Amino acid sequence: MEIMVGKTAGFCYGVKNAVDNATKELESNEKVCCLGEIVHNSKVVKELEDNGMIFIKDLSENTDKCKTIIRAHGVPKAIYEEAKEKGIELVDLTCPKVLKIHKIVSEYADKDYFIFLVGNKVHPETLGTASFCGVNSHTIEQEEDIDDAVKNLISSGKKNLLVVVQTTFSMEKFDKYIENIKSKIDDTINLEVINTICNATRIRQEETAEMSKLVDYMIIIGGKNSSNTKKLYEISYENCSKVICIEDKSEIDLSELNGVDKVGIMAGASTPQKSVDEVVELLKNT
Ligand code: SF4
Structure with missing residues (x-):
């Protein structure tokens, strides 16, 4: 294997x-x-x-x-x-990259912009960033949230709109949301988009997409509450018929690997190297 x-x-x-x-x-x-x-x-x-x-x-x-x-x-x-x-x-x-988003939204809020923050509404990073956006802001998690966000923007009377995004959000979804937002606002609104998705997240998501196309079985290692790990799982699932998400090697059912030729291993941003090494060792000895 x-x-x-x-x-x-x-x-x-x-x-x-x-x-x-x-x-x-x-x-x-x-x-x-x-x-x-x-x-x-x-x-x-x-x-x-x-x-x-x-x-x-x-x-x-x-x-x-x-x-x-x-x-x-x-x-x-x-x-x-x-x-x-x-x-x-x-x-x-x-993380300095999160602090940079706090700085950006604070500056734009001071310049009288309305802010759309795209991200998981209950994630600590989003809650933190939202507090720096001020009252003239709306958090968008699902595409369906965009209608309410636009209604809030219009009722605020603001003519400038900034869109930023949680560092670990899916690139693909973010691009889709931006197109949707553009289709719902008219020329009287000055739209500025700053893609604040972390490069480390983007590269990891791209590598996961590529890898999951090449293997028969994908193992994603990461914490159960980890938002970026969940996204790696979703990306893999689009390309590979068998994907599991685990926190520890003990969760692997080795019988599922019978007949598998190629296994891909990816881990979220909060997964220590030790957890990755343990899974590799287990598979090598199978
Ligand atoms: S994924 Fe890591 S490097 Fe990127 S913003 Fe989050 S903590 Fe920072």
């Missing part, structure tokens, strides 16, 4: 930066909190927890006012204000 492993599988720059720096903070501080899961991967979270990291859902849980890590996805503006008020020192490990 031939095994293909994606060149782009595993930690992206932002996740690596967050995990490495969180580990350093643990080495030099007695107590460190992290607001939310540092990445959407239970193995990574457990390893940090075993080394003393305290994961909290809310700053109010940080009664000792210990140093608190902001993960790569970023947080809503209000968290920075709350931390300041409570005297909690933040270690901001928000």
